[in-house]
Amino acid sequence: MLDHWHNGFIRYLRTSSTEGPKIRSVGFFPLTKSKPRWNSTQGIKLRISARGFSNGINADKGEAGMLIKQMLVGVMDVFCYIIGCEITKRAILIDPAGDEEHVVNTAADLGYTIEAVVNTHGHPDHTCGNEQIVKLTRAKIMIHEADWQYLDAYGVSLQWGFRSSPPADVLLRDGDIVEFGNERLTVLHTPGHTPGSICLYGDKNLFTGDTLFVEAVGRT
Template sequence: MAIRQLVLGNILENCGFFFDETAKEGVVIDPGDECHKITKALEKYGFKVTAILLTHGHFDHIGAANELKAKTGAKIFVHKSDARMIEDPEANGSLLFRGEKISVKADGFLSEGDIVKTGNLELAVIHTPGHTKGSICLVSGKAIFTGDTLFCGGVGRTDLPSASYEDIMHSIKDKLFKYPDGTRIYPGHGYESTIGNEKILY
């Protein structure tokens, strides 16, 4: 199992690569911007993209999804509650924050407990509403991609439409903090951390 992250765009979003080095298959998580950088990284890592997974519907996480799909043929998955957000440039913030219309259509949906298989690896879906209604985290063994739900030293914004502070705290405390302290988190922005390190703050 290999995990890599690549910082993309002027919002410095972390795009995730999760792949099986032996089977040479994997997924791309949150291709937010600058598809040319993603394809360059994929050439280097040498794996076939079997799916494009979106942790939530904000523009900084979905901006390169269409282009990456066109280049790799991989399908795009998101939680159903953010399906409208990825399609609507007003709801996903691309119009307001980037002055352009980003609209992505999901090929399939992910919900709590779903297992995404790639190569000989599995990623389990945890529904963690709060930052958006359809925010998800993706867990495999001692690694969790936390999107904009949990960061190193903070939690995601809850002042945007469809967000809820109560929900995000419930998602973090009751769902994410259930994982062992040594579990590594790979957030949608900023540094990596561990569940143990983040627990100290709450």
Template sequence: MIIETIEDRFMGENTYLLGDEKSNKCAIIDPGASLIDILSAVRNRKFTVEYIILTHGHADHIANVNKLKAETNAKIVAHENEEELLIDRKKNLSVRFPCGPQEFDADVYVKDKDRLELGELRLTFIHTPGHTPGGMCIKVGDHMFTGDTLFAGSIGRTDFYGGDFKQMTKSLNKLKNYNGNTIIYPGHGPSSTIEIEKLTNPYMG
């Protein structure tokens, strides 16, 4: 399994390349980074993009979904509760961002505990509302992409459209139950582990 981080220079958003070396298939998670940088990472590893997976629908995470879809014809995957944001440029905040208005529909809408195969990798989706109604984490073995639900030392904001601190608290409690050795890859900032966050993150106490 290959995990490569491609950081957006404007918002510090983490786009992730998740690849299966045996099949040369990959998914791009939250393509908010430069399209040139994303495609360069894909080509350097000689991967084929099968999926564009969204932890949530805010502009800094979806800025290059439409362009990446046009380049790769990959299927867009999101949680079913996130459709409202994806199809509305005001709710997903893209009208305020340099990327310009972004609106689209996912090809595949998933639910909590749904699974997806990427070559020999098995992805499990975990619904974690709070930052947005359809926010989700993506677990692959002992690795978890947490979007703007859980950061190293902090959590995502809950004051945007659809945010809910009570829901965020429930989502964080759900994440506490996972193995402490699980490595988390947040939507912004450095990676961490569930155990480290339980010990040091004031929102995970």
């Protein structure tokens, strides 16, 4: 049943880009530390339930129903974003890169619960906060399938003085739609900075990670 949830499992809906919103298949994947083997190219909807993955991603537009909180964190001046649904108070975190307790406390003060972390790419300056955020919130980690191996690059992280990240819970692809609450962001695969760099787009907001810099490297 489409509305049936299994604790500890991710529900995905595969749709056809050529046939409109028609659902091709429905299934479940267990949460796992190994690389998931998905074979669809786009149109997946990932949902984050109250006990694990529930429904959806929110972007803050500044309009009713959405919140965007930009925070400059870490030694590399990385912009981290709290994106939340004002109706359900569910939120995601884009690129946690330091000051994790402050970020989580800020979300709590605003009344939001962080349920997922989305990394725009796998460089350690954008993923070094993953571990602590997961410990504080039990959020699930999402990253593009071409960058998942960077999360385990312990030598690289230590060389630059960053904490390594736990493995990803969800691997993203171009065209995936991640929803929480009543909002959604679309995954745009923008390789170049890394093979798996992504942007997230929704409601006229674009979160670019290191695909686009503001004036200089690090201000993304």
